Amino acid sequence: MQKHVKNRRDFLKTSTAVAAVCSVPCLYRSTDSISAITREKNDRIPIGLIGAGGMGNGNMRAAKAWVDVVAIADVDQTRCNSSNQSLSNGKADTYADYQKILDRDDIKVVHIATPDHWHTKPLIEAMYAGKDVYCEKPLTLTIAEGQLIRQVQKETGRIVQVGTQQRSTFNLFTKAIAVVADGRLGKIKRMECCIGGAPKCDAIPSIEIPSGLDWDRWLGPATKVPYLNRPDASGKNRWGNTNCHHEFRWWYEYSGGKLTDWGAHHVDIANWALKSNGQTKGPISISGKSEHPVKFKNGIPVERDRYNTATSFEFTVKYPDNVEMIIKSEGRNGVLIEGEKGRIFVSRRTLDGAPVKALKQNPLPEDALQNVYKGLPMEQNERRAHWANFLYCHREQKEPISDVHSHMQMLNVCHLAGISARLGRGLKWDDENEQIIGDDIANSFLARPYRKGFEINM
Numbered sequence: 001m002q003k004h005v006k007n008r009r010d011f012l013k014t015s016t017a018v019a020a021v022c023s024v025p026c027l028y029r030s031t032d033s034i035s036a037i038t039r040e041k042n043d044r045i046p047i048g049l050i051g052a053g054g055m056g057n058g059n060m061r062a063a064k065a066w067v068d069v070v071a072i073a074d075v076d077q078t079r080c081n082s083s084n085q086s087l088s089n090g091k092a093d094t095y096a097d098y099q100k101i102l103d104r105d106d107i108k109v110v111h112i113a114t115p116d117h118w119h120t121k122p123l124i125e126a127m128y129a130g131k132d133v134y135c136e137k138p139l140t141l142t143i144a145e146g147q148l149i150r151q152v153q154k155e156t157g158r159i160v161q162v163g164t165q166q167r168s169t170f171n172l173f174t175k176a177i178a179v180v181a182d183g184r185l186g187k188i189k190r191m192e193c194c195i196g197g198a199p200k201c202d203a204i205p206s207i208e209i210p211s212g213l214d215w216d217r218w219l220g221p222a223t224k225v226p227y228l229n230r231p232d233a234s235g236k237n238r239w240g241n242t243n244c245h246h247e248f249r250w251w252y253e254y255s256g257g258k259l260t261d262w263g264a265h266h267v268d269i270a271n272w273a274l275k276s277n278g279q280t281k282g283p284i285s286i287s288g289k290s291e292h293p294v295k296f297k298n299g300i301p302v303e304r305d306r307y308n309t310a311t312s313f314e315f316t317v318k319y320p321d322n323v324e325m326i327i328k329s330e331g332r333n334g335v336l337i338e339g340e341k342g343r344i345f346v347s348r349r350t351l352d353g354a355p356v357k358a359l360k361q362n363p364l365p366e367d368a369l370q371n372v373y374k375g376l377p378m379e380q381n382e383r384r385a386h387w388a389n390f391l392y393c394h395r396e397q398k399e400p401i402s403d404v405h406s407h408m409q410m411l412n413v414c415h416l417a418g419i420s421a422r423l424g425r426g427l428k429w430d431d432e433n434e435q436i437i438g439d440d441i442a443n444s445f446l447a448r449p450y451r452k453g454f455e456i457n458m
């Protein structure tokens with residue numbers, strides 16, 4: 001393959017070559033599971049890991065039956081080296097710059113597990129470079145980034161799995177959707193997603209950047225700011241209060257707070273239920289209330305030295321035909337789905353409600369789960385199953401269970417909740433044109449600026 005294809009212009013120039021080299025020959029029976037394929041062919045998949053933090057390492061352990069981590073990129077050298085030891089016995093190539101992974105012809109599959117503000121750019125570049133990608137949720141920080149990703153995925157035809165692994169929990173969320181799809185709840189009227197709130201903290205001091213961490217590159221597309229950290233002497237918080245590792249999720253600069261961190265999981269299930277129930281239309285408005293640990297001016301935090309995402313919130317998202325979705329911080333973590341004939345509650349621990357109990361007397365049809373799982377093989381459970389699904393879809397060049405298009409549909413809702421929270425007012429939404437109606441300031445949050453040198457080149 002011609003090297004350094006990372007944008008649309010180069011991709012169009014070389015698309016015939018890229019398509020020829022990147023299409024994976026279909027050597028397997030389409031019903032073979034990924035475990036069967038690996039066993040039969042002793043054929044492991046070389047993978048490049050971009051972002052060697054908590055989730056990147058956890059995911060690579062979940063997929064270890066099928067993949068060899070041959071390259072690792074992280075802007076923190078210490079993390080890069082320690083992942084290399086634990087995942088690859090020190091045999092992987094390590095890089096500070098993930099582009100080095102995208103330039104390699106021997107790597108056809110990459111896993112992106114960087115912080116949220118660093119998802120869209122490498123994902124788009126990876127697709128143009130002909131890689132299939134498992135990218136962590138939420139794929140974007142803004143609605144405009146979602147439009148770009150959908151466009152590039154359609155254009156390149158690359159296989160992209162989103163890290164919303166709840167879709168691959170066959171006894172819980174997948175089964176809940178099968179119950180809905182089989183009409184056991186009747187028409188859905190109301191859903192409630194309880195996702196918890198963000199923590200708050202006092203002002204965090206700016207300290208010396210730890211050796212090995214390329215802070216400028218960690219910030220990447222975001223505005224240049226000092227590195228903040230206050231290690232927690234009690235040891236309760238492993239990372240301390242910081243604007244960097246793990247805690248980036250409590251800063252709007254790098255994340256959407258709980259609204260996208262957990263919203264990406266539970267709102268995804270609620271949206272999947274709606275679609276399985278025949279709802280074709282998107283949301284029309286969002287309103288509610290929220291509390292933040294800092295003051296905001298026109299949607300921008302005034303204090304810049306402490307966590308700023310919403311600590312508590314309750315939003316009502318309205319859909320056509322009087323259907324509504326509540327997204328709130330308080331309550332039992334999970335998703336409540338209420339229909340005309342009954343209601344169910346589903347979480348990472350339980351699936352409950354009268355329509356579920358009724359399955360003992362009146363079970364779902366044999367193929368009910370398979371049908372909601374797009375007819376794809378179902379093996380293992382949760383994280384491993386989600387990886388099995390991705391790797392199977394990479395082999396077979398099929399759309400995985402967590403595709404970018406359904407992800408963007410529901411992530412739009414999470415992002416709208418975030419914009420509403422930041423501005424402290426309700427919003428009306430034109431779903432077809434993906435525009436907020438009659439609110440220029442709110443519309444200015446549909447996209448974000450990129451720091452010079454970190455733009456997305458199309």
Ligand SMILES: NC(=O)c1ccc[n+]([C@@H]2O[C@H](COP(=O)([O-])OP(=O)(O)OC[C@H]3O[C@@H](n4cnc5c(N)ncnc54)[C@H](O)[C@@H]3O)[C@@H](O)[C@H]2O)c1
Nearest residue numbers: 051052053054055073074075076113114116136163245246
């Ligand atoms: N699916 C899930 O249930 C789940 C759970 C936890 C986290 N996540 C997602 O996984 C992602 C990572 O979260 P985490 O908790 O592992 O964060 P983390 O801070 O522990 O790890 C992120 C890593 O990415 C590295 N990084 C930053 N910029 C980079 C760049 N340009 N190139 C290469 N590496 C870079 C950081 O140095 C860090 O080591 C987030 O998007 C998060 O939402 C998903």
